[in-house]
Amino acid sequence: MHRIAVWLAALMVVTALPLLPAAGLAPTQAAPARIESVVVADASDLETLDGTLRIVTNHRRVYGHIYDALLTRDGATNQIKPRLAERWERVDDRTWIFHLRRNVKFHNGDPFNAEAVKWTLERARDPKVSQASVYAKAFEKVEIINPYAVRVTTTHPDPLMLTRVADLIHIGSPDYHKRVGSPEAGVKPVGTGPYRFVEWVKGSHIKLVANGDYWGGRPAVRNVTIRFVPEATTRVAAVLAGEVDIATELPALLVERLEGSGRSEVTTAVDPLSIGVWLRHEGPMSDLRVRRALNHAVNKDAIVKTIWRGRATPLNGPLFPGSFGYDPGLKPYQYDPALARKLLAEAMYPNGFTIKMDVPIGGVAQGKEVAQAVAGDLAQVGVNVEINLFEWATFLKRIFTPRSEAMNSTFLLYIKSASLDGDGVLSTTFLCDGVYPAGWNWNRYCNREVDKLILQQARTMDPKVREALMQKASQMIRDDATWIFLYTPQQIFGKKKGLPWKARMDGMVFIFDDIK
Structure with missing residues (x-):
């Protein structure tokens, strides 16, 4: 019997730092508001409030209140628009100039200027410091032209430059970090954003209050609380009870409860991600026939129909429908357990083998149910799956610890590309030299x-x-059966009836931007 470790993950991943509950900085003035408070129930707690360190969804949902990035995205159209950079210009294919807003201050009074941008972007390049290095490594030089203009030179012609600085890298205060140290700044954050930090009680909640001095105008909502509620059923119950106003990452099977209550509503958007079992190319998985067998063994259509109630789309390869570079003509692996058994026998595994599947709780919508469905299908072709449940933060710590047990594992995971550009999937996960921390190629797939x-x-x-190059790459990745390609889901949010907020294409919950 061969044993392979298999992991279930969402690539909203984090390197863990030990953190304690923290009291925040008192706001200098209260901002008038037409809504007193909004409470958001999210699935997972954070590892740090240092806005440069993490780019995973649950962190960015909080960072976007406390910090600003150079650029941001329109919640309805996903188009890039100004934030701390009021305009930009492309000098040539490798050189960009960002012109910064004047008269902007951090919450503690530190000035926002080109020095803060240079310090943040250079810090983000370091893979030992920031998850954003998978994007920021493209920055060859960051130069100060004057206090309100910076020049960024990329290592190569870069069609994705604006994407790299839109809501992925949040600008911090170098002076504040020097005074208190980065660990302290990670629990008592200071940004330029529309909300000031009040408190963080680990495992419970984060409280924020409107920044009355915000350069972008007064927020419509005075107080924002993000509560951490791992169980989806509990998040839904909290919406129905009026305890929270917005609940994130809900399973399709709970939609009817919300829609039929008369007290709540459902809002959805396409989720820009691909979910699949990443097959480590060692042991049985080093044989292409085995990887193709597992693809044929799993009934993706049934998962979409029964678990997601049709609110998902089966994948035909690594990219999700709607992303730039997606090829609708790519043929998916058909569900064919007889063919799967034949391929396993040809690969000298007629009796199958055993794998372990570690499933994070609170990080993947309906992940436990999907894992059980995958395990059931694989059992039908002789592959035994042992499922282990992990708390989300624990799972992520293992993934982001070099040389940990997770580095020798295969896992089921999703990777998100909020820009809707397929490069966000391809460049981060399929390059030979992209093994963590250089990238997120945990299954160590390599095809030159x-x-x-x-x-x-x-x-x-x-x-x-x-587009043609991306489609050709997707075809080869599909043919290599790098993953068990599963599905791309809808984002499903519950909300208090009448609340003027709806789901964004990028999956964020930005109260200032979306409630006016």
Whole structure:
């Protein structure tokens, strides 16, 4: 019997730092507001409030209140628009100039200027410091032109430059970090954003209050509380009871409870991510026939129909429908357990083998149910799956610890590309040199021909040429059966009836931006 470790994850991943409950900085003035408070129930607690360190969804949902990025996205259209950079210009394919807003201050009074931008972007490049390094490593030089203009030179022609600085890297105060130290800044954050930090009680909640001095105008909501509620049923119950105003990451099977209550509503958006079992290419998984067998063994249509109630779409490869570079003509693996058994027998595994599946709780919508469905299908072709449940933060710590047990594992995971550009999936997870911490290629897939295509598209400014390169790379990744390609789901949120908020395409919950 062969044993392979298999992990279930959402690539909203975090390197863990030990944190304690923290009291915040008192606001200098209260901002008038037309809504006194909004309470958001999210699935997972954070590891740090240092806005440069994490780019995972649950962290960015909080960071976007406390901090600003250079650029941001429109919640309805997903189009990039100004934030701390009021305008920008492309000098050439490798050189960009960002012109910064004047008269902006951090919550503690420190000035926002080009020095803060340079310090933040250079800090984000370091893979030992920031998850954003998978994007920021493209910054070759960051130069100060004057106190309110910076020049960024990239390592190569970069069609994704604006995406890299839109809500992914949040600008911090270098002076504040120098005074208190980065660990302290990670529990008592200071940003330029529309909300000031009040308190963080680990495992319970984060409280924020409107920044009355915000450069972008007064927030419509005075107080924002983010509560951490791992169980989806509990989040739904809290909405129905009027205890919370917005609940994130809900399973499709609970939609009817919300819609039929008369007290709550459901709001949805396409979730820009791909979910699949990442197959580590060692042991049985080193054989292409085995990887293809597992793809044929899992009934993705049934998962979409029964678990997601049709609110998901089966994948035909690594990219999700609607993303730039997606190929609708790519043929998916058909559900065919007889063919799966035949391929396993040809690969000398007629009796299958045993795998372990570690499933994070609170990080993946309906992840436990999906894992059980995958395990049931694999059992039908002789592959025995042992499922272990992990608290989300514990799971992520294992994933982001170099040389940990997780580095020798195969896992089921999703990767998100909030920009709706397929490069957010391809460049981060399929490059030979992208093994963590250089990237998120935890299954250590390597195909040098695929590498060439991915690297070429990431340096090509012509969108039609880029799209063709990405589609060719996707075809090869699909043929290599790198994952068990599963599905892309809808984002499902519950909310208090009448609350003027709806789901965004990028999955964020930004109260200032979305409630006016």
